[in-house]
Amino acid sequence: GAVVSQHPSRVICKSGTSVKIECRSLDFQATTMFWYRQFPKQSLMLMATSNEGSKATYEQGVEKDKFLINHASLTLSTLTVTSAHPEDSSFYICSAKRPSQGDTEAFFGQGTRLTVV
Amino acid sequence: AQSVTQPDIHITVSEGASLELRCNYSYGATPYLFWYVQSPGQGLQLLLKYFSGDTLVQGIKGFEAEFKRSQSSFNLRKPSVHWSDAAEYFCAVGALYSSASKIIFGSGTRLSIRP
Numbered sequence: 001g002a003v004v005s006q007h008p009s010r011v012i013c014k015s016g017t018s019v020k021i022e023c024r025s026l027d028f029q030a031t032t033m034f035w036y037r038q039f040p041k042q043s044l045m046l047m048a049t050s051n052e053g054s055k056a057t058y059e060q061g062v063e064k065d066k067f068l069i070n071h072a073s074l075t076l077s078t079l080t081v082t083s084a085h086p087e088d089s090s091f092y093i094c095s096a097k098r099p100s101q102g103d104t105e106a107f108f109g110q111g112t113r114l115t116v117v
Numbered sequence: 118a119q120s121v122t123q124p125d126i127h128i129t130v131s132e133g134a135s136l137e138l139r140c141n142y143s144y145g146a147t148p149y150l151f152w153y154v155q156s157p158g159q160g161l162q163l164l165l166k167y168f169s170g171d172t173l174v175q176g177i178k179g180f181e182a183e184f185k186r187s188q189s190s191f192n193l194r195k196p197s198v199h200w201s202d203a204a205e206y207f208c209a210v211g212a213l214y215s216s217a218s219k220i221i222f223g224s225g226t227r228l229s230i231r232p
Contacts, residue, residue, distance in 0.1 A: 006160075034219055034220065036222075041227075042225070043207060043223060043224045043225045044161075044207065044222045046219050049219055093160060093161065095220070106211065106220050108153075108160055108161045110159070110160040111159070111160040111161075
């Protein structure tokens with residue numbers, strides 16, 4: 001089946017620094033990828049939709065200048081948490097859909113646990 | 118707007134007992150429905166999905182779910198749970214035939230297994 005790879009799986013950074021998370025579709029091209037955030041013991045909240053070659057679409061309440069998304073190729077989307085603060089500590093998960101008609105299952109990365117100290 | 122409701126936050130069942138996790142959805146188009154499982158600190162694993170055909174779908178690990186359009190429900194069931202089934206379960210809905218549509222998750226149900 002299709003595979004989505006996310007890197008790194010864990011990252012610890014100092015407050016005020018920026019962190020980049022990568023999401024790759026390994027065996028298919030994804031024109032659209034999705035970024036989710038999950039706080040402990042809570043559900044996955046969609047942050048933004050990443051569109052290859054164009055600007056990302058952010059959900060209401062998500063700061064686009066804080067969470068920079070770049071989808072420069074059909075197999076890679078990146079999420080950069082800028083000027084990270086402890087409240088940004090969370091589990092971030094990406095997903096991508098294989099664009100074949102009749103099969104729009106979303107494949108999820110393994111997630112990135114970000115800890116800001 | 119699409120939404121997913123999982124009314125049960127936490128359920129505890131005895132090992133070997135049957136299980137049903139509830140999920141209700143609201144969606145304006147033909148829905149594509151999923152159940153995912155997440156173990157602590159881990160990513161998501163797809164248990165099963167439904168988008169057409171037989172309304173009773175079989176998934177991995179002995180799980181099944183039944184789509185009931187009249188009730189806007191997609192409840193997950195397992196006839197006999199195992200201790201390894203303890204995890205967080207998420208119901209989700211997306212749009213069929215649209216690779217650009219987002220998937221919305223329910224709030225999740227935490228399943229605990231009593232020995």
